[in-house]
Amino acid sequence: MKKRIACIAAAAISATALFSGCFVTQGADGRDGKDGQNASVYDYYEMAKSVHGEDYSIEEFLHDYLNYTSEEVENAINYQASINRSLMSAVSIAASFNIRGSYGQAGTTTALGSGVIVDLDKEAGDAYILTNAHVVYNDSSSELYSQNVYCYLYGQDGDFYDEDSRFSASVIGASITYDVALLKVTGSDLIKNSSAIAAQFSAEDDIYLGEKVYTVGNAEGCGLSATSGIITKDREVIALNLSDRYANSESYYRCYTVLRTDAAVNEGNSGGALFNGRGEIVALINSKSGDEEDEYGFIIDDIDAMNNAIPVSIVRRLYLLMRDGYEKNGFDSHNAKLDRAHFVVMEDFTYLEQTSPATSAKIEVKAVSCATSWDNENLRAVINEKVVMQQDANGLKQGDVIKHVKITDNGGNVIENRPVSRLYHLQDALLSAREGYGIVITVSRGGNSTDVDVTSQMNFYEFD
Numbered sequence: 001m002k003k004r005i006a007c008i009a010a011a012a013i014s015a016t017a018l019f020s021g022c023f024v025t026q027g028a029d030g031r032d033g034k035d036g037q038n039a040s041v042y043d044y045y046e047m048a049k050s051v052h053g054e055d056y057s058i059e060e061f062l063h064d065y066l067n068y069t070s071e072e073v074e075n076a077i078n079y080q081a082s083i084n085r086s087l088m089s090a091v092s093i094a095a096s097f098n099i100r101g102s103y104g105q106a107g108t109t110t111a112l113g114s115g116v117i118v119d120l121d122k123e124a125g126d127a128y129i130l131t132n133a134h135v136v137y138n139d140s141s142s143e144l145y146s147q148n149v150y151c152y153l154y155g156q157d158g159d160f161y162d163e164d165s166r167f168s169a170s171v172i173g174a175s176i177t178y179d180v181a182l183l184k185v186t187g188s189d190l191i192k193n194s195s196a197i198a199a200q201f202s203a204e205d206d207i208y209l210g211e212k213v214y215t216v217g218n219a220e221g222c223g224l225s226a227t228s229g230i231i232t233k234d235r236e237v238i239a240l241n242l243s244d245r246y247a248n249s250e251s252y253y254r255c256y257t258v259l260r261t262d263a264a265v266n267e268g269n270s271g272g273a274l275f276n277g278r279g280e281i282v283a284l285i286n287s288k289s290g291d292e293e294d295e296y297g298f299i300i301d302d303i304d305a306m307n308n309a310i311p312v313s314i315v316r317r318l319y320l321l322m323r324d325g326y327e328k329n330g331f332d333s334h335n336a337k338l339d340r341a342h343f344v345v346m347e348d349f350t351y352l353e354q355t356s357p358a359t360s361a362k363i364e365v366k367a368v369s370c371a372t373s374w375d376n377e378n379l380r381a382v383i384n385e386k387v388v389m390q391q392d393a394n395g396l397k398q399g400d401v402i403k404h405v406k407i408t409d410n411g412g413n414v415i416e417n418r419p420v421s422r423l424y425h426l427q428d429a430l431l432s433a434r435e436g437y438g439i440v441i442t443v444s445r446g447g448n449s450t451d452v453d454v455t456s457q458m459n460f461y462e463f464d
Contacts, residue, residue, distance in 0.1 A: 082279035114272030131271030173322025217272025229263030283309030
């Protein structure tokens with residue numbers, strides 16, 4: 001899903017159209033031969049103003065010509081405002097790598113992707129930006145993570161060669177396990193003088209089918225643009241291989257927890273945020289189902305309207321984990337490790353390990369008895385699972401049904417305090433735990449509610 005430009009030995013890929021910008025020759029005046037069939041609602045609004053006068057508002061137009069109610073007009077205006085705000089939080093990303101070709105020749109490759117600003121100090125010109133790990137990672141490169149990452153704000157991303165329109169960013173956190181990376185920008189004059197703003201995370205861990213969403217990203221390397229759709233699947237696990245060096249090897253497939261949307265996504269959208277109607281981040285775009293790439297990494301076969309994104313319940317917590325890890329230990333591109341407290345679950349194994357009968361003996365917790373109910377008050381389908389222990393572990397007993405998790409920091413402040421009805425509620429909440437934090441899990445055991453303090457028994461595992 002990252003757009004790649006490669007130049008290795010004699011194999012050169014021309015990118016003139018990409019870096020010169022994208023040109024569309026169509027309009028509402030009939031010059032494209034379609035007699036206005038492709039006119040937008042704004043074209044008709046301009047026509048209406050010629051009849052009613054320049055003071056004729058877009059709200060009046062929507063009411064008079066499109067039969068919008070007052071509430072629908074307000075929602076439409078708010079949605080438009082949210083998209084325009086989100087454009088100011090989005091960035092296009094170009095990450096270059098030094099790599100070796102098939103016969104040892106030195107060369108370069110550049111990955112084009114997207115990102116979203118999640119923290120910003122405009123006065124200092126500093127920012128934190130989230131993107132996909134695979135946008136800034138290439139295991140064919142000796143550095144693994146790009147040492148030359150450039151970002152472009154909305155309106156400044158028409159030419160990726162223009163040094164005056166870009167600012168440098170450093171990779172300070174990354175996880176191939178989750179396909180999330182954190183970039184840091186320091187002292188950028190472009191940011192100081194820009195209209196950039198930081199996007200906010202949705203505080204909700206759950207997102208439901210049918211919710212209206214939009215994404216902003218650098219589709220096909222043609223600069224930032226927005227597309228909209230709905231959530232078409234709230235959670236699923238997919239297998240992806242993020243390796244460039246071993247792209248065709250099953251051994252490098254990993255399992256990723258994602259949600260699915262039909263908002264249009266193309267190469268270059270990787271790492272761009274998926275927003276709800278309020279303009280809050282609900283996920284990071286990372287792939288399209290059915291993508292098949294040729295030897296240069298270009299998409300040659302794809303499936304429409306099945307696009308995947310990493311949920312905010314993971315992204316929001318990983319952001320803090322990466323930021324805290326960088327402030328404590330810095331970042332080593334050759335050993336990009338993070339610590340997490342977690343139970344061993346099926347998604348922690350590679351694709352090949354999951355198909356092995358020996359794997360089932362290692363699983364400590366799983367979700368069973370999935371059921372769907374309808375919430376009339378909120379008009380949504382709700383999926384409920386029993387999260388049960390399959391083996392004794394961490395002070396919990398086989399057959400315990402996990403109901404709640406509470407995490408407190410070293411000072412006793414509550415970091416997580418949430419019910420657990422689906423497996424990912426537990427997995428994601430444990431990303432907030434740090435060494436020495438208190439972790440109490442409430443279970444149903446033999447019909448009784450029992451609090452189990454697993455602080456001293458909880459293991460912290462390194463993951464990349």
